[in-house]
Amino acid sequence: MSKKRHILPGFHLSLGWTVTWLSLIVLLPVIALAGKTASGGWEHFWETVTDPEVVATYRVTFGISLIAAIINGVFGFLAAWIFARYEFPGRRLLEAATDLPFALPTAVAGIALTALYSPNEWIGKYLEPLGIKIAFTPAGVLIAMTFIGFPFVVRAVQPVITELSSDVEEAAACLGASRWQTLRHVVLPPLLPALLAGIIMSYGRAVGEYGSIVFISGNIPFRTEITPLMIVTKLEQYDYTGAAAIGFTMLAASLVIVVIGNKLQSWGNRFRKSA
Amino acid sequence: MSIEITSLTKNFGAFPAVKDVSLHIKTGEMVAFLGPSGSGKTTLLRIIAGLEFANHGEIFFDGENVTMKSANERKAGFVFQSYALFNHMTIFENIAFGLRVARRSKRLTNEKIRERVLSLLETIQLSGLENRFPVQLSGGQRQRVAFARALAVEPRVLLLDEPFGALDAKVRRELRAWLTEFHNKTHLTSLFVTHDQDEAFDVADRVVIIDKGTIQQIGTPEEVRSGGGNAFVRDFLAIDI
Numbered sequence: 001m002s003k004k005r006h007i008l009p010g011f012h013l014s015l016g017w018t019v020t021w022l023s024l025i026v027l028l029p030v031i032a033l034a035g036k037t038a039s040g041g042w043e044h045f046w047e048t049v050t051d052p053e054v055v056a057t058y059r060v061t062f063g064i065s066l067i068a069a070i071i072n073g074v075f076g077f078l079a080a081w082i083f084a085r086y087e088f089p090g091r092r093l094l095e096a097a098t099d100l101p102f103a104l105p106t107a108v109a110g111i112a113l114t115a116l117y118s119p120n121e122w123i124g125k126y127l128e129p130l131g132i133k134i135a136f137t138p139a140g141v142l143i144a145m146t147f148i149g150f151p152f153v154v155r156a157v158q159p160v161i162t163e164l165s166s167d168v169e170e171a172a173a174c175l176g177a178s179r180w181q182t183l184r185h186v187v188l189p190p191l192l193p194a195l196l197a198g199i200i201m202s203y204g205r206a207v208g209e210y211g212s213i214v215f216i217s218g219n220i221p222f223r224t225e226i227t228p229l230m231i232v233t234k235l236e237q238y239d240y241t242g243a244a245a246i247g248f249t250m251l252a253a254s255l256v257i258v259v260i261g262n263k264l265q266s267w268g269n270r271f272r273k274s275a
Numbered sequence: 276m277s278i279e280i281t282s283l284t285k286n287f288g289a290f291p292a293v294k295d296v297s298l299h300i301k302t303g304e305m306v307a308f309l310g311p312s313g314s315g316k317t318t319l320l321r322i323i324a325g326l327e328f329a330n331h332g333e334i335f336f337d338g339e340n341v342t343m344k345s346a347n348e349r350k351a352g353f354v355f356q357s358y359a360l361f362n363h364m365t366i367f368e369n370i371a372f373g374l375r376v377a378r379r380s381k382r383l384t385n386e387k388i389r390e391r392v393l394s395l396l397e398t399i400q401l402s403g404l405e406n407r408f409p410v411q412l413s414g415g416q417r418q419r420v421a422f423a424r425a426l427a428v429e430p431r432v433l434l435l436d437e438p439f440g441a442l443d444a445k446v447r448r449e450l451r452a453w454l455t456e457f458h459n460k461t462h463l464t465s466l467f468v469t470h471d472q473d474e475a476f477d478v479a480d481r482v483v484i485i486d487k488g489t490i491q492q493i494g495t496p497e498e499v500r501s502g503g504g505n506a507f508v509r510d511f512l513a514i515d516i
Contacts, residue, residue: 167359170326171421173346174353175373175428185376189363271363271408 030251037248040241048245053221054230061227062253064138065206068145073199076153077191083154084161099155101148106211113144114215136218141226144212149202156198160191193268200261204254276337276431276464277302278323283332285318285488292318293329294488302337303462307469307479311511315488316468317436323466324434325349336431352430352463356437358417360409366420367392367405373428395423398457415446419453433465439474451478472512476500484508 037045048054083095101109117124117134124135134140164187172182210228217224227250234243278300285293292315300306308316321327323334325346333342341349361369368375370392374383383391396402399419409417418438425433438454439447455478458465469475475482476496484491484499484507491511492504502514 165357165359167355167357168361170346171353171355171359171424172361172372172376173326174324174349174351175376175424176347176350177372177376178347181376185372186361272410 033244033248033251036241036244040245044241045245045248048234048242049249053225054227054246056222057225057227057230060138060141060223060225061207061250064141065145065149065203065209068142068149068206069199069203071142071146072149072153072202073195076150076198076202077157077195079150080154080158080161084158098151100151102151106148106209107215109147109212110144110215113140113147113212117143117216135216136220136224138224140216140218141213141224144216145206145209148209148212149206152201152205153195153198156201157191157194160194164190189268193265196261196264196268200257200264204257207250207254207257278432278464278466279335279338280323281333281335283319283322283329283334285315285322285327285329291488293322296332296485296488296490298483298490298493300464300466302464305458305465305467305478305480307467307475307482308485309469309472309475309482310485310491312470314485316485318488319485320434320436320466320468323432324351324353326353350428350430352425352428352433354418354421354425354433354435354438356440358409358414358421358441360417360421360424362409364408365405366396366401366407366409366412369409369420370395370423370427372424377428391427392423395427398426399423413446414442415450418442418450431464433463435465435467437468437470440469447474454478484511486511 040048079094079098083091083098114121114135116122117127117140119125119128119133119135127134132139134143168186169182172186177185208228210226210232213226214229217226219225219229227246231243231246231250234240234246278298280296280298280300283293283296284291294315296319308319310316318327322329325341325344325348329342333340335341336349361372364372371388374388374391377383392405393402396405399422401416401419401423404412404416409420412420418441422438435454439450442450451474457463458478467475467479476499479496481493482496482499483493484504486507492499492508494503499508500512500514502509504512504514508514
């Protein structure tokens with residue numbers, strides 16, 4: 001009987017450490033959340049998560065986040081392409097600006113966006129006469145969600161574009177492909193997994209976002225209220241099990257999103273497996 | 276197809292990669308561009324393919340001026356040292372690519388495409404591997420797929436940029452023999468960039484020796500080897516006279 005040997009030493013030690021760490025940092029809070037939720041009983045759980053006002057927030061949080069993630073997919077891809085492929089004055093500055101939503105406290109972002117889009121402010125006052133309202137409408141929520149999710153797509157896609165060698169594009173051109181055909185059939189497919197990863201991360205970020213949205217959304221029930229706000233509201237009312245119930249629901253939904261995302265990515269990467 | 280090149284010059288910034296090169300290549304010829312690395316031989320080949328554009332000079336394919344035409348209009352069969360296969364496509368789809376992107380009026384039916392791809396797979400002795408992905412093939416197999424992909428669109432000229440440069444010696448010899456045989460059968464006009472003189476003399480009808488962006492000597496392998504060239508050629512080929 002031979003034990004399976006590994007070339008790198010310390011496999012068991014590092015695996016043990018990883019499992020312990022994951023348990024402490026990720027699994028334990030999840031279990032605590034589940035436990036807290038369970039302590040309220042099934043009836044209370046179901047009542048809380050199916051409350052019409054809460055259900056309306058799912059639409060806002062999961063629906064608008066999806067739109068924001070798709071918008072970020074398109075424009076984030078474009079930005080990543082430009083950063084990876086072109087050298088122009090101010091590129092570094094623009095790249096740094098892209099990362100700003102990563103670093104900016106979300107409440108600051110919320111105040112900044114509200115200051116821009118409120119009816120009497122910089123952009124808002126020009127949109128108001130046109131009948132376009134951003135602040136305190138779902139459009140405002142969309143803008144905040146797009147803002148905080150943008151860098152995820154850029155950061156996921158840019159290194160892959162940089163890595164992409166130009167010879168495949170040249171090969172496609174020599175075979176008679178137009179620029180558009182080359183982009184569509186040769187350049188984009190290898191980028192798809194990274195793009196999906198970026199979109200999913202941006203989606204996850206938008207779903208969990210609180211700070212930057214609550215200012216600009218105005219928190220109008222059934223219209224611009226987001227699910228995380230429901231949690232905070234419950235907490236303020238000392239309804240801890242109610243907050244946990246909504247949190248647990250979000251957790252479950254996020255898990256589903258992550259699993260779907262992983263499936264999509266491995267599908268997009270299927271050609272990298274060597275047999 | 277014949278190729279006529281007249282006083283071609285290409286500068287990369289201040290660096291002259293190709294200097295005033297004129298060359299005539301006859302239909303059906305196999306010509307090797309031989310020279311040290313950085314001599315401008317690859318740049319010359321890329322200008323012919325339309326992957327680079329010259330600062331001065333003109334290029335004619337069969338008398339037609341293609342100087343301003345883009346690579347996808349010239350449709351030269353180009354084989355890269357790095358294979359440049361489409362890794363996300365199966366071997367079948369790699370070879371079929373040029374046929375699939377053809378203009379609708381000229382596009383073959385799916386059955387015809389299938390027929391052509393399978394027959395090319397037979398030519399390159401890789402029948403049965405059509406559903407594999409490039410990462411699942413060896414280097415020599417990948418380069419043969421790249422050949423088949425270039426040949427699928429029936430190019431009028433084959434341009435090979437150090438095609439065997441990334442392969443080991445044994446596979447190199449096999450592929451070289453295969454290429455010679457293929458050329459003897461089809462007489463497809465072929466230009467071949469290499470820094471390996473054995474390869475050049477073995478495969479080519481004529482050898483063009485290039486250094487510092489200019490042609491040092493043109494001739495059959497016998498002529499070049501006999502030592503009639505200038506000091507650079509004698510030194511490069513290590514001919515003792």
